[in-house]
Amino acid sequence: MRWFVGILLLVTAAAASEPITGRASVIDGDTLEIHGTRVRLWGIDAPESNQLCRDDDAKHFRCGAKAANDLDSFIVGRPVKCVEVDRDRYGRSVGVCTVNNTDLADWLVRNGLAFDWPQYSKGAYAEVQREAEQNERGLWTGSFVKPWQFRACLRKPGGRAGKCSDKAD
Numbered sequence: 001m002r003w004f005v006g007i008l009l010l011v012t013a014a015a016a017s018e019p020i021t022g023r024a025s026v027i028d029g030d031t032l033e034i035h036g037t038r039v040r041l042w043g044i045d046a047p048e049s050n051q052l053c054r055d056d057d058a059k060h061f062r063c064g065a066k067a068a069n070d071l072d073s074f075i076v077g078r079p080v081k082c083v084e085v086d087r088d089r090y091g092r093s094v095g096v097c098t099v100n101n102t103d104l105a106d107w108l109v110r111n112g113l114a115f116d117w118p119q120y121s122k123g124a125y126a127e128v129q130r131e132a133e134q135n136e137r138g139l140w141t142g143s144f145v146k147p148w149q150f151r152a153c154l155r156k157p158g159g160r161a162g163k164c165s166d167k168a169d
Contacts, residue, residue: 017084024080024097029067029114030105032080032097039082039095043121044105045147046114052165053144060165063139064147067113074107075099112138115146 020039024032029046032039046067047053053063082097097104108114109125112132116125133140145153145165153164 019081019083020093020095021079021081023077024075024082026068026072026075029064029071029108032082032104034080034082037093039084039093039097040088041105041108041114042085042094042096043117043124044109044114045117046108047139047144047147048150048161050161051145051147051150052162053139054142054166056141058142063144067108070111070113071104071108075104080104110137112136112140117148119148 020034020037022034024034027033027038028049030041030044032041047064049062049064049068051062051064052060055061078099080097080099082093082095084093084095086094088094105114106125106128109116110128110132116123116129118126132138150164153159154161
């Protein structure tokens with residue numbers, strides 16, 4: 001419940017910006033587009049589109065695509081409401097987005113499809129992430145590299161998606 005109060009305060013502080021509401025297109029596991037505006041979900045990080053993870057049988061699968069597809073299936077054309085709470089270093093909108101009062105970031109982390117990103121969330125989704133891990137939901141059934149580690153590996157000389165998916169250098 002603490003995380004909800006923190007998010008509520010964040011949303012309240014951002015109340016000066018008008019919420020964006022409408023049908024959302026899922027760009028990737030942590031980014032939506034509504035009426036031509038891209039919104040990155042606040043406080044979480046989902047695997048990249050080209051990122052591979054391993055399932056419980058150690059077989060590779062496109063975990064970024066899975067996160068995006070499952071998010072799209074959850075939204076199912078219902079209206080999404082996003083409240084901008086920040087801008088990222090690229091000037092993109094960062095927001096808390098909901099469907100029928102369900103925080104999409106919380107839903108993704110709770111289902112093991114994305115990770116609490118403590119650098120930005122200050123642990124707002126840490127509790128639901130622990131629950132997903134303990135119950136082996138989503139990515140927690142196999143092995144993975146956290147998305148921020150994957151991107152850091154790609155930036156290094158010789159960084160390739162397949163190599164970086166199995167270990168963070």
